[in-house]
Amino acid sequence: MLLRTKLFGKTYDFPDLRVLMGKANGEKSGDRLAGLAADNAAERAAARLVLAEVPLWALRDNPAVPYEQDEVTRVIHDALNETVYAEIKAWTVSELREWLLDDRHDGSAIARCANGLTAEMIAAVTKIMSNMDLAYAASKIRVQRHSANTIGLDRRLSGRLQPNHPTDSPEGIRAEIYEGLAYGCGDAVIGINPSDDSYASVARLLDMSYGVVKTWEIPAQTCVLAHVTTQMRCLQSGSPVGLVFQSICGSQKGNDSFGISVGMLDEAYQLARKHCYPAGPHYMYFETGQGSALSANAHNGWDQLTLEARNYGLARRYSPFIVNTVVGFIGPEYLYDTEQIHRAGLEDHFMGKLTGISMGCDVCYTNHARTDQDSSENLAVILAAAGCNFFMGVPMADDSMLSYQSTSFHDIATLRHMLHLRPAPEFEVWLESLGLMRDGRLTDLAGDPSFFLSR
Template sequence: MKLTAALFGNTYSFKDLKEVMAKANEEKSGDQLAGIAAADAKERMAAKLVLSDLTLADIRNHPLIPPETDEVSRVIEEAVNEKIYAEIRNWTVAELREHLLRQDTHNEEIRRISRGLTSEMVAAVTKLMSNLDLVQAAAKIEVTTHCNITIGQRGVLAGRAQPNHPTDSIRGMKASLFEALSYGIGDAVLGINPVIDSAESVKAMLIATKEEMEKWRIPTQNCVLAHIKTQMRAIRQGAPADLVFQSLAGTQDGNTAFGIDVKLLDEADDMIRREGTGTGPNLWYFETGQGSELSSEAHHGVDQVTLESRCYGLAKKYKPFIVNTVVGFIGPEYLYDSKQVIRAGLEDHFMGKLQQVPMGVDVCYTNHMKADQNDMDNLAVLLAAAGVNYIIGVPMADDCMLNYQSTSYHDIATLRETMRLRPAPAFEKWLEMMGIMENGRLTPIAGDPSIFM
């Protein structure tokens, strides 16, 4: 494994793969905070040059976090198809990039080789790709999933209705939900972040969303994004959950900080299959985001792009219905400004899709990040072009419970009209029946929440 590169009259030497991977990243404040980022632009390029010549076997043979000590590494290792890996093991990372971008490499070929890739290989190629590379390659990959309806088809942009309320008021939640539905949003999931992480509160919201789904025969799925243990208690008490939710980290220690491990996820998986109300086969909703491992000091000196890729390697085990990175929620010490958050959004979406994960993105920012709503407009358009499965809808992009800004019901409707995208087919049929949409466009009554009263 060659870890040196000559550039501009200097020889750059890196001590191990971990250092190459970290320094080959585009600039991120989180890698700088961890003290592992490239010192300057030239060193960053030297690391990219070294990485481009490494083979996929080099990456697999030098685990960044050994499987012996980390169960996420084990999950990723165990998923590798050895025959397909043997076909591509001698490819360099540069060759993998070029293979993905070739005009005769289509969805089916990518789907096949993805079974021979580890999350670290996926992260490696991402570090060599430009933003437009990430858009184009991701757009080739179609990952469809089915809970109560199918989403993820080419040409479909779904939306999560996120009708959060600062005190978990059922009435207030429904008010925002009606607004969402009236704009044609809610095909990905009716998903609520609860303020109170209690089984009782989770159950109340699952029942309330299910009531509306039954009353108006809405073809979608419900979910309340509490801790998995809380959801399991609620389900045991008879709560109707189509999907179960959990936040994931890319290391075992990171997951410990989230209060989960693979054993618990296995138990929950078994439970949602036996006691969930969703049709399936895809019954999970996961959220991730660059930087969470560093924030819980569980990063093992590994860069945040690679750790994020490992989240998708773990997610894949549970065949999720939807997964999204909450890309700009974590704060400027991990993703400093709009340039970094836009890059991270495109990286995460691509890394998930390349691992056959049904990726959505919470295109978002907090008020201490150097970003504003215009930057979210930009990232949302880029992701729509990249074929993102869904984005998040909150009223006027302002989440009054989580105190951050995402994308709005208006934004999803606008992206559909501008980018010639449609809601999930089953949902669009329902929208037509309700008179909210006609030929893929909102009708004059769209935007009136009182049609659901």
């Protein structure tokens, strides 16, 4: 394999696709940590020149982990539509980029094309796109899913209510749910990250949150984000489960470190379809984030963007209601500062949409990263313009259990007002019926959690 270019008279030679893919990435501290980043800006530019000329078939033939060794690779390759692949396999990465951006190709044309793409092809084209390319291309793709309500419709923005509490107090969590609902948040999911992963505690929170949904007849789904094995036990024991959640990784080895496998997820998916209470047919919820494979030393020498694209290929198998990239949670060793977090958020959202999954973004940061809340607000505006399906609603963006800052109930309301976006249609009807929203805007009654003490 010869992968070479001249740039300003200097020759840049890349030994294989693995090295080329790493060096073509935007600057990320995680790639540097893994020894995969370009040495300097010129080498990065050279790598992008070369990558743009790589034909798609070469990326299929060189997955990040070989087919025989890795079940994530097998899931993605086995699901490929060979007819579509045969049509596009000779395209270069550059041609794929321009085809995606071409105004003659709308969301449904892109969805068909995506059936012939592997995660490595999606990662490659992402590497040669600018931030606005990523936002614009993503805005062309809508992915709609249905559980208790509909997510992903045009001009709609849902909120994933995250009412966490440091000790899982049901009263504290309920109070936060009321606050979120009062701002029109909760249509993506009312999802609790438990501090205690035990069956009894998780079952108690499932009962409590479902109680709120029943009492107020809310067209929304609930979830407790325990390990999937705990949720499976809850499903089998008759607990009310709206969505089944799991964090996933882009390699088999990474998933091993999370204590999961494709077989286990298949089983969870079957149980979800059998026992979850919403109408469906979409019941799964995954979370991902660049750097998770590297942090488990399960990246097989490949860059974090490519591993992230493989997450989405795995998620697609289960037609999830939502997938959430928790973009700044992992910390500065993988995404160091505002620029890196913004780039990763836009990359992930685009890659998820292109893969055909219902993509949202936890626009967030930890306190030791070089960024701040203003920067998060900036990224949320760009992603909302790009048609992101949902954002996080955390009380004032400050998660008191997970110790990081995300986006707030206020942020979701503000984005909706500013960009004329509305909640999920069923949820909007419900908000209007309570008098909390009119014509897509919050009413004077909104923003008061004590409103929900009356039932």
